[in-house]
Amino acid sequence: MSRLLARDLSFRYGARQALDGVAFSLEPGRFTALLGPNGAGKSTLVALLTRLYDLQAGEILVDGHSLRRAPREVLRRLGVVFQQSTLDLDLSVEQNLRYHAALHGMARAEASRRIDEELARQQLGERRHERVRALNGGHRRRVEIARALLHRPRLLLLDEASAGLDPAARLALNTHVRQLCREQDLSVLWTTHLLDEVQGDDDLLILDRGRLIACGNAAAIGTDHGGDLSAAFHHLTSHEVAA
Numbered sequence: 001m002s003r004l005l006a007r008d009l010s011f012r013y014g015a016r017q018a019l020d021g022v023a024f025s026l027e028p029g030r031f032t033a034l035l036g037p038n039g040a041g042k043s044t045l046v047a048l049l050t051r052l053y054d055l056q057a058g059e060i061l062v063d064g065h066s067l068r069r070a071p072r073e074v075l076r077r078l079g080v081v082f083q084q085s086t087l088d089l090d091l092s093v094e095q096n097l098r099y100h101a102a103l104h105g106m107a108r109a110e111a112s113r114r115i116d117e118e119l120a121r122q123q124l125g126e127r128r129h130e131r132v133r134a135l136n137g138g139h140r141r142r143v144e145i146a147r148a149l150l151h152r153p154r155l156l157l158l159d160e161a162s163a164g165l166d167p168a169a170r171l172a173l174n175t176h177v178r179q180l181c182r183e184q185d186l187s188v189l190w191t192t193h194l195l196d197e198v199q200g201d202d203d204l205l206i207l208d209r210g211r212l213i214a215c216g217n218a219a220a221i222g223t224d225h226g227g228d229l230s231a232a233f234h235h236l237t238s239h240e241v242a243a
């Protein structure tokens with residue numbers, strides 16, 4: 001069974017069509033890159049998956065549970081890192097996580113255990129008492145990932161998690177998330193507008209102006225377009241400007 005199935009998703013903001021008939025699946029334990037230029041509809045899709053916005057058309061199933069009919073079953077299987085950081089900079093790393101654990105109704109002892117485990121996994125154990133403000137951008141993102149994983153989701157959504165980081169920190173974060181995906185049997189949806197964050201064996205979705213214009217194995221999509229994924233991406237997403 002697919003971890004996530006999205007069927008025929010369309011969404012509009014007033015007259016602006018942000019998603020148009022988008023359908024795809026995410027498989028258990030796989031790293032899927034959702035690649036698209038700015039304005040493609042990536043954050044809108046994340047907002048629908050996390051129920052920030054109600055579905056206007058189409059359906060989302062996670063492990064067979066419908067977002068419309070069983071939203072709680074769906075949401076407890078999802079961990080999310082939004083495009084805009086939602087950490088409180090004046091709270092410590094640990095306090096940020098505790099707040100989230102409380103929101104999820106975790107008992108205090110369970111929360112402490114999970115916070116220890118996830119901070120260790122993110123190599124942040126030593127920094128737990130520091131204010132988030134003192135951390136660099138890459139470490140802040142890791143705090144958000146630790147927080148997103150506290151309730152043991154099966155699918156981790158990251159919306160442009162590497163935006164604003166320098167190239168070395170971007171690569172480190174991308175590598176780190178791939179490792180989490182492998183080690184924890186976690187499905188990952190990694191959204192980005194940067195092709196260099198995609199690897200050949202990734203599952204790849206290319207979104208452009210609200211439409212899914214390619215989906216499948218990243219290397220195979222490149223091969224279909226003459227062997228060069230970079231050329232394919234630029235070709236697929238370059239638009240003639242209407243006269």
Ligand code: ADP
Binds near residue numbers: 045
């Ligand atoms: P991406 O995350 O890929 O950059 P978005 O999902 O943020 O794309 O945006 C998709 C389209 O919807 C864009 O044309 C954007 O301008 C538009 N849009 C996004 N949010 C709103 C909003 N709150 N109101 C109106 N239009 C929006």
Ligand code: MG
Binds near residue numbers: 042043
């Ligand atoms: Mg976005």
